[in-house]
Amino acid sequence: MYSTFIFDLDGTIIDSEMIGLSALQSTLKEQGIEKSLDELRFSLGIPGLTTLEVLNIADIPTTLETWMEKEKPLMRNVPIFEGMIDVVSQLPKTGIVTSQTIEEMNNSFYLLNIDHLFDSVVCASDTVKHKPHPEPLEKGIEQLGCSSHEAIFIGDSIYDMECAKSAGVDFGLALWGAKTIKGFQNADYILEHPKDILNLLHLNQ
Template sequence: MTYQAIMFDIDGTLTNSHPAYAHVMAAVLQEYGKPFNDDLALKTFPMAAEQAMVTLGIDANDFDHFQARYEAVMAEHFDEIDLFPGIADLIKHLPADLKVGIVTSQRRNEMTGGMAKYPLMARMDTTITADDTPKRKPDPLPLLTALKNVHVQPSDALFIGDSLSDEQTAAAANVDFGLAVWGMDPNADHQQTKYRFNQPSEIAALFD
């Protein structure tokens, strides 16, 4: 299969951001008197912000304040977030004519703050965040919007992610899905995966 576009999730796929997420979320939830543990961290990590807040018991009237506090505290921890080993080389060696993009549940200011330091962002032909579409993953709209931006049909694209939400997004969009095993929840039951990539170099091998 020769793909014309490859789209990536960020958290757990490009970046090892789970430790920072768990630390920041615990701190913000403490301000609200809410509990947080490893199980909740794994459950909410791949969710869009609104879905995570509902799951964590945040009142809808507090969503804006909670999100603002989360983003403010996370901004203090961007330096703790690193690319997974091999990601920079993967992006660098993708074919020049391949359309490359990001589809994330992060807000745009969070993505910009956390990712701007990486040269690979200059390679992105499109980036879709939670601010760019009225629906979030696992709805297919964010992924389909990214593909529309680069003029590629779903049948000619590959989406790389680490979560069930990413897998469901790809399935709903009729896009092939590649599981980033290095960042996946080991307890997740993935059933609609075309590829299981144990390391980023295996993705590059598709385009050799």
């Protein structure tokens, strides 16, 4: 059924979301802005620049730099979700579509030495528009040389699902990252553990 498996990165491949949220919360606190982690969860799945625009931050460049600097030492050792490497290594064709910029990727993903497992990587620096717009996923599909019907996008955020639906791609919810099915009624699959992805592969047989 699926020849191509495309993944979000944060909260899907790597367990990084609390790192990003905590670093953002600390950055805002230095500016006198008090936000709970729950209040900042909307930022999961969209670029940092977009997050700061939503928060109406006055000095976005400086704030973004501070946020990234707080993240950097923690992201160097970001954990990979248990079982994920084994699962990805069994898939026929794989890609990543992430809202991280290339700078963020260099400080996290590319230090993990798992990039060889993926045939395509699309980050926020590669497109003009970002999730939930379909452009990043469409670019990934183009690079992977498949049709939208041959691919499935696996992610943990509403933005991931909206991106998939807009691109005409089936969506699998990474429940290990999302922690809830609320708001994901339109997901094609609810995946409780990374190993559940292999059940989608078996649909091909």
